[in-house]
Amino acid sequence: MDDRRQVLRRVGIVLCVVGACDVALMIWCIAQGQSYSSSLNMFAVTAGFFLIRGSERAVRIVRWFSAYYIAALGSAALVIPFMFPMELWILTIRLYPGATFISVFILLTVFGLIAWAYWQLRTEPVLLPSSNSGRRIGPPRLAFALGAALVIGVAGSVHCLLNDDTARKAVLLAKERYGEDYRYFVSSVRWSGNRAQVRLTAYNAHEMRPVQIEWEQD
DSSP states (O other), X not given: OHHHHHHHHHHHHHHHHHHHHHHHHHHHHHHTTOOOOOSOHHHXXXXXXXXXXXXXXXXXXXXXXXXXHHHHHHHXXXXXXXXXXXXXXXXXXXXXXXXXXXXXXXXXXXXXXXXXXXHHTTSHHHHHHHHHTTOOOSOOHHHHHHHHHHHHHHHHHHHHHTTSHHHHHHHHHHHHHHOTTSEEEEEEEEEETTEEEEEEEEEOSSOEEEEEEEEEOO
């Protein structure tokens, strides 16, 4: 039991520290007028608090969501690179190496933290109370399946949306307005009534720039 308490306390403290740092970063970004999105912050702090207290329910919840995010992040890492042209990836890395490095570092750090928490909560001392009470202690297969399915489903929907007739028309209009010297990648499509608003990234071997195309649908 002492081993179990040590594991839960260790994981709980790490989650509380990471969550508190994430909250502080969110507040700073808001104060600076910058966008910020994260699913850790208060969830990590709350989960860490209950883990420190030894809550068995918190153990099950954190373990389930850890499995979900492991599958989601892993699937995203495999799927997202194929959703963008290779030339655009290379240009982004070349033009913004610092921002690219930071983004990759944060992603790997979050993935590593979640995987570590899951692994810790799957150790024998933590699983023993559930095993003794007759609860199922196998891996949360549903969580893994849902995490992967969500990412694959969203990626498929986005791919279809960004390659439909509206997207193709936006690329043709962009070429007419900005010229053939650029290649165009559709990043978002939005409809407001009969008005189409399409955001694209125009890029060539030396630069990239955001452009927007709008038109009224007949």
